[in-house]
Amino acid sequence: MTNTLAPPRAAVARAEHATKVYGSGETAVRAIDDVTVEFAAGRFTAIMGPSGSGKSTLMHCAAGLDDLTSGEVFVGDVALGSLSDKELTLLRRDRIGFVFQSYNLIPTLTALENITLPTALAGKKPNREWLDGVIDTVGLRDRLSHRPSELSGGQQQRVAVARALATRPQIVFADEPTGNLDSRAGAEILGFMAQAVGDLAQTIVMVTHDPAAAAYADRVVFLGDGRIVGELADPTAETVINRMQQLGG
């Protein structure tokens, strides 16, 4: 999965001098500090860093779930800072996909209903052909009428990935998607995500602290104390660990 030598592509999302400060005065904390980064189309990017490095904050701001103190985030050509809550919501619904660590699904809906939920919220009919492709990719055909409580953790996360892909979003953000899974189920999910990038030309940004997970990505961005402290193309678990040790030391 790390063998793609793609030509330079246009950025699907980018942050420019993004700064997020929590609190004020003496107790102010700069969660991210003047971060400028681009996420290219059709690429699988991993954001790594220790706890408190600001990786989740960066993702939340890039995805329109949180606002910046200064700087700007773009999805496509749209500057998120200028959008109202409703416009942000519609942007998330129509152009962004999400996979979270847990509490990913609506317990009262079946797997299929969960997958098509963003489309349904938009009051649209899903694109049947694309949906079938997504469902087959994650291998859920025979589980579609089950409720989340009737699925294993891995299966639930596969439903979440399918939901994130179902609207053909411009970009998918994944926040520690394998954090709650055992290694086999985790590897499966990461495989699907890589496949979606490879086969379906999706753009995925994933926050993780697991070097093995990061190895599935095309590129790793390292964060420390709210700043970008390094980058690695075509990572393997080993190169990631090495780089982490360097940064840590």
Next chain:
Amino acid sequence: MRTVMLKGLLAHKRRLLGTFLAVFLGVAFLSGTLVLGDTLRGNFDNLFTEANAGTDAVVRHASKLGTDPGEAKSQRGLIDTTLVDKVRNVDGVADAAPYVEGFGQLLGKNGDKLGGNGPPTLAGNWIDNRALSPYHLVEGRAPRAGNEVVINRGAANNGNLHVGDTTTVQTPEPVPVTIVGISKFGSADGLGGVTFTAFTLESAQEHLLHRTDQVTSISVKAQSGVSQDALVNRIQRALPADVQAITGAKLTNENTSDINKEFLDLFTTFLVVFAGVALLVATFSIYNTFSIIVAQRTRESALLRAIGAGRGQILASVVVEALLVGIVASAVGLLGGLGIAGLLKGVFDSFGFALPAGGLVFKTSAVVISLVVGVIVTLVAGVAPAIKASRVAPLAAIRDVSVESTTASARRAITGLALTAIGVAVVLGAVLSGGGSVLALAGLGAVLTMVGVVVFGPVVARPASRVIGTPLRLLRGVTGSLARENAMRNPRRTSGTAAALMVGVGVVTLFTIFAASLKASIDNSVSQSFTGDLVVSTGRFGGGGISPQLARDVGQLPVVKDATGLGRGRALVGSGTQTVTIADPTKLRGVLDLDVTKGSIANLGPQQLAISKRTADDKGWTRGSRVPVTFSDGATSELTVGAVYNSRNIVGNYLLPREVWAPHAVQDIDTTVLVGLKPGIGVETGKRAVQRTVDAYGAPDVEDRSQFIATETQGVDMMLGIVYVLLALAILIALMGIANTLSLSIYERTRELGLLRAIGETRRQLRSMIRWESVIIAVFGTLGGLGVGVFLGWALVEAASQGTGDFISPTFSAPVAQLAILLVVGGIAGVLAGLRPARRAAKLPVLRAIVTE
């Protein structure tokens, strides 16, 4: 442990707000009711004590028939005027004054009737002696000539009347009078809403008694040093057998207990019933809130138990919490009760009751009852779910977040069904088999049915929500679908929340059905039995009076074929005091069809009466039975049943010829005049002619058939209006319960809501989703209430129709339109209940919801 508890209480103060409000409103209503009752009792007590303060003894006729509230006190016989001098001569008597009292409707400056609507409108003679009369002059002078009167300040103010004005008093013949003085009743403007017009003794005798040799009673003042008892003993010896003397103290007690028996007891019981409904609904809401709070805290409790807290300690924390909420809310509710008491009085006043004004009376009993009931209700409703939760093993609780079982057990289904079935069976058995204890048995069945339905609720909550929510899914798409799923996800909670509303709506439905059935049967029966064209009546309370001369005058009109007056009075018939209708039997035929089964009304002789079929069956009388009738003057005649009739809605159970009644009546008063027009005369033409004639009699209302029916049913509408106002509070409490449950559910679902927002649900969609969930719960509760209410309403109507009440025997009638409106109102109420939780949910920051801890 105490610190943990108090901190918990503070942390949950927002959730407890709903509980607090439910207790507060329930207790406020209860204490308001009690305070209002005590206040009215206290006011009447003061008034009567003041009224009789100077009177040491009263001499009056010994016979007394039970009186109806609102009737003039003309139900006692008269005594000879010569007795006044006899009493004056008794040793120990300082002074004695003759007193005459009867019905006297005073008209205001613009010709409107003053007073009425409950309190009597009285006329009498002026006693110019403060010791012997509660009324004393504050302006002008005492009456000296035949047409001069003194009126009380309250009446003067209401009618815009002043000294020197002329107006009319109907006794019921119109008497033109000049006002020469204004009086006060002790320190008040009047005895509550009673109007009092005082003539000279001679005029009072002439207009009210139509004789000069008799008076109503004699008020006596003792010489100093003579006790009331001694005085009465001495006077009694000078009196004939049918005249009695009683002490002033005893008179006050009689007056007080009369007003209690006739009005206040019923009135306060009526209010307490509704306070009870409100408290019951509050109990459901509290129970539900505590269930959720306890469930949410199970993990915390389990942790405490795992580190060594005993089950008792965990329970104690909930008990203390419930106790604190109960005490604080009840105490505040008690204060709120003062406001409610004022509010209730306003409600009754606005519906036409005139209750006496005066300061609020705050009795210890009202305080204690309200506090104890409030605290106990909170404790029971709060601790029951805690006991259930404390049975969970600590480790199970830590592992499993949600220990509250979300599905209904088979045992619950069976228990619920069985209870409902038994309840329904008892109700049906009681109603269908009849018998004396119909109401008691049906009531027991009703309670069982209600309990059964509440127990069974969770079993049907899921399928019911599914069905109710189906149109939503089609109309509102995924938002409606999510709302439906949320309403279905915890049937016990949905059902528990809806139960409060169900009880409230059930009671509303019950009364709606009962009122509709009453109105339908009144309408039906009047349509069938009233064959005339116009009715002259004194208004909805019937407290006023029409001179019998009016019927004679109207009968002389060229457009009128028949005109007959109906009077109403009380007499001892057989073994009990009964309301009787007085009419001229020969003139009834043209205007009234009583559906006579035996004999003939028109042929009733001078020693005969007619009775209803219901009474005939009840007493085992038939045509030819001899019935002793005792009149208010103490005379007894043996009358023969001359006719038996079916239709008793207009004339009641007993119909007496006027020639039998008149000799014994002090004032001959009609309450209604039925008029039949000559063929070919239009109703409007006839109405104008009749109106011109009756204008001279203080303008009583002239109504055509539909107006008459409307007036007859007006009383039912008025009662229903009051009942609705009283039940509104219970519904409000139920709605707060829904809002509270939703808020707590939202708190539980914070993550889920955050996820929905993250993947693209707009705030508007989120609000709509929660509102619709609220609507589903509300509609579920409303439907349940409608079902139970229609069934119990039917049972009540059936039970009532088997009673031997005086006038009305309802037949079941379901007002479909009104019930449909109730359902719609229930749905709208759901929207309202969902507003605040929806707003709060939409404000939840997306991030806080989805970021893992």
